[in-house]
Amino acid sequence: MKIFVIKSSYHKESSSNYLADQFIKGARESGHEISEFDLKEHKVKPCTGCGYCGIYTVDSGKCSQKDDMDIVWNQMMSSDMVVFVTPLYFWGMAAQLKALVDRFCVFSTELKKKQMKSAMIVAAWNDDDWTMDSIEHHYETLCDYLHFQNQGTMLAKGCGTVEMTRNTVFPYEAYRFGKSLTDSGNNRRNPKNKLKVLFVGNSHTYYNDMPQLFKQICQDNGKNVEVQMIAEPGVPYSWHLEHYIDLRFALMHGEFDYMVMQQAAHPGPSKEDTLRDGETLAKFARKYGVVPLQVVPWAEQDKPEHQKEMYEIYEELAQKIQADLIPTGRIFECITKDHPEISMYYKDGEHASAYGTYAHTLCIYAAIFKEKVYGLKGAYSYESLPISEEAWEKIQETYQLSEQDPENEELRMAAYNSWDKYIVPVMDIEKLRVELDPDKARIICCTIDDQV
Numbered sequence: 413m414k415i416f417v418i419k420s421s422y423h424k425e426s427s428s429n430y431l432a433d434q435f436i437k438g439a440r441e442s443g444h445e446i447s448e449f450d451l452k453e454h455k456v457k458p459c460t461g462c463g464y465c466g467i468y469t470v471d472s473g474k475c476s477q478k479d480d481m482d483i484v485w486n487q488m489m490s491s492d493m494v495v496f497v498t499p500l501y502f503w504g505m506a507a508q509l510k511a512l513v514d515r516f517c518v519f520s521t522e523l524k525k526k527q528m529k530s531a532m533i534v535a536a537w538n539d540d541d542w543t544m545d546s547i548e549h550h551y552e553t554l555c556d557y558l559h560f561q562n563q564g565t566m567l568a569k570g571c572g573t574v575e576m577t578r579n580t581v582f583p584y585e586a587y588r589f590g591k592s593l594t595d596s597g598n599n600r601r602n603p604k605n606k607l608k609v610l611f612v613g614n615s616h617t618y619y620n621d622m623p624q625l626f627k628q629i630c631q632d633n634g635k636n637v638e639v640q641m642i643a644e645p646g647v648p649y650s651w652h653l654e655h656y657i658d659l660r661f662a663l664m665h666g667e668f669d670y671m672v673m674q675q676a677a678h679p680g681p682s683k684e685d686t687l688r689d690g691e692t693l694a695k696f697a698r699k700y701g702v703v704p705l706q707v708v709p710w711a712e713q714d715k716p717e718h719q720k721e722m723y724e725i726y727e728e729l730a731q732k733i734q735a736d737l738i739p740t741g742r743i744f745e746c747i748t749k750d751h752p753e754i755s756m757y758y759k760d761g762e763h764a765s766a767y768g769t770y771a772h773t774l775c776i777y778a779a780i781f782k783e784k785v786y787g788l789k790g791a792y793s794y795e796s797l798p799i800s801e802e803a804w805e806k807i808q809e810t811y812q813l814s815e816q817d818p819e820n821e822e823l824r825m826a827a828y829n830s831w832d833k834y835i836v837p838v839m840d841i842e843k844l845r846v847e848l849d850p851d852k853a854r855i856i857c858c859t860i861d862d863q864v
C-alpha cells in the first residue's frame with residue numbers, strides 16, 4: 413500500500429525521525445510504497461481561522477493561504493495510510509505538526525470519507541508511565557473524528573536523543589511495526605513497548621536459568637524484554653506438540669514476538685523427526701505472528717564429531733521454516749578448540765556451564781537484535797544447579813554402579829534419581845549469580861561477533 417510519512421522534528425539528528433526511518437525500512441521490506449514529507453524542509457503556516465475553507469459552514473476544499481499544504485493534501489488523498497512522526501513537546505505533538513493537522517479543516521469531509529489508515533510515532537525524553545497519556549489520547553480523538561483506521565502507535569519513551577534511542581528496543585520495534593503492516597484489514601496487534609520472547613526447549617534451555625539471563629542482559633542494555641519458558645528435562649519437539657496445553661495457550665494468547673526453539677540433544681531425535689516436528693512447531697508459531705528462531709545445539713564435550721551432523725540438521729530445518737539460526741553449537745566448538753581455558757560445559761560434559769550459558773544467551777541476543785555483543789553490559793551468568801564436589805562424586809558412583817550392571821533396573825533408577833537426591837535447588841537468584849572473568853567473557857563476545 414502507499415504510506416505517507418510526515419516528519420516534524422527540526423533536529424538534524426532526530427530521534428523521532430530515526431524511529432520513522434526504521435519503520436520505513438520495515439514497511440519497504442514488506443513491499444509498501446513510501447512517500448515522505450519533512451516539515452523542516454517545507455513551509456506550512458498555522459491556520460488563521462479565517463473561515464475561507466468553510467469550516468464553520470460547508471468545506472469548500474480551498475484555503476486562503478498558499479504554501480506547501482497542497483503537497484500534503486495531494487499526498488494524503490493518493491495514499492492508503494498516513495504516519496505522523498513527532499517529538500513530544502510539552503506532552504503533545506510539536507507545534508509545526510499541530511499546525512499541519514489544523515489545516516486538515518480544509519478537507520476534513522474528504523478525509524473522513526476516505527477512512528485511511530494511520531499511525532503515530534513519538535519520541536520523548538521522559539519515561540514515566542504517564543509520559544504519553546495526553547498525546548495518545550489526542551491522537552485517538554483525531555482518529556475517531558477523521559475516521560482514520562488506527563494501525564497503532566510507537567510511543568518511544570526515554571528516547572531524548574538518537575544515542576538514547578539506539579539503546580532501547582524502540583528502533584527494532586519501529587522496524588517490526590513497519591514490517592508487520594498488511595494491505596488489508598486492521599489486523600496488527602497493538603505495538604508494545606515490550607519485546608516478548610518464548611523459550612521452548614528442555615534442560616539445555618532451563619540450565620542456569622538461561623531465559624532469565626537473557627532478560628537481564630537485555631534490561632542492562634536498555635531493552636525492555638519479557639520472557640517465558642516451556643521446558644522439561646530431555647524433551648524433544650514431539651513432546652511439546654503432544655503436551656500442547658501451555659504451548660498452545662502461549663502462542664495463541666501470549667502476544668509473543670519470538671519463539672526460541674531448542675530441540676533435545678545428547679542424544680537428539682532423528683533428523684527426520686526434527687525436520688517434521690520443527691516445521692509443525694514453527695508453522696504454529698507463525699500462524700499467531702510469532703517469529704521462530706532455531707538453536708543449533710552443541711555436541712557433547714567428549715563427542716565433538718557430533719557437531720557436524722547438528723549443523724546439517726539445523727541448517728536444513730532453518731531453511732525449511734525460513735528461520736534465523738542461533739549458532740550456539742558453533743560458538744561452543746570454536747571456544748572449546750581455540751580457548752580450552754574457558755570451560756563451556758557443566759560437570760556432566762553435556763549441559764552448559766555459566767560460560768556456556770552466557771555464550772548461548774548472547775547468541776540469542778545477537779540473533780534477535782542483529783547487534784554486535786562485544787561491549788554489552790553484564791558479564792555474568794547464573795549457576796542454577798550448584799553442586800558440591802562430594803555430592804557430584806555420589807552421583808558419579810551411582811552411575812558407575814548402574815553401568816557395571818546395566819540390566820539392574822533398581823540401580824538404573826537410583827542413578828536417574830541421584831540428581832534429585834543430591835542437588836538441592838536454590839531459590840534465591842542472587843545466590844546463583846556468577847561474575848564471569850571479564851577477559852573470558854570478552855573472548856566469548858568476540859567469537860560470537862565473528863561468527864554471527
Ligand SMILES: Cc1cc2nc3c(=O)[nH]c(=O)nc-3n(C[C@H](O)[C@H](O)[C@H](O)COP(=O)(O)O)c2cc1C
Pocket residue numbers: 421422423425426427428429498499500501502503504535536537538539543571572573574
Ligand atoms: C520544546 C520542547 C519540549 C519538550 N517537551 C517534552 C515533554 O513534554 N516530555 C518529554 O518527555 N520530552 C520533552 N522534550 C524532549 C523531546 O521530546 C525529546 O528530546 C525528543 O527525543 C526529541 O525528538 P527529535 O530529536 O525527533 O526532535 C521536549 C523538547 C523540547 C525542545
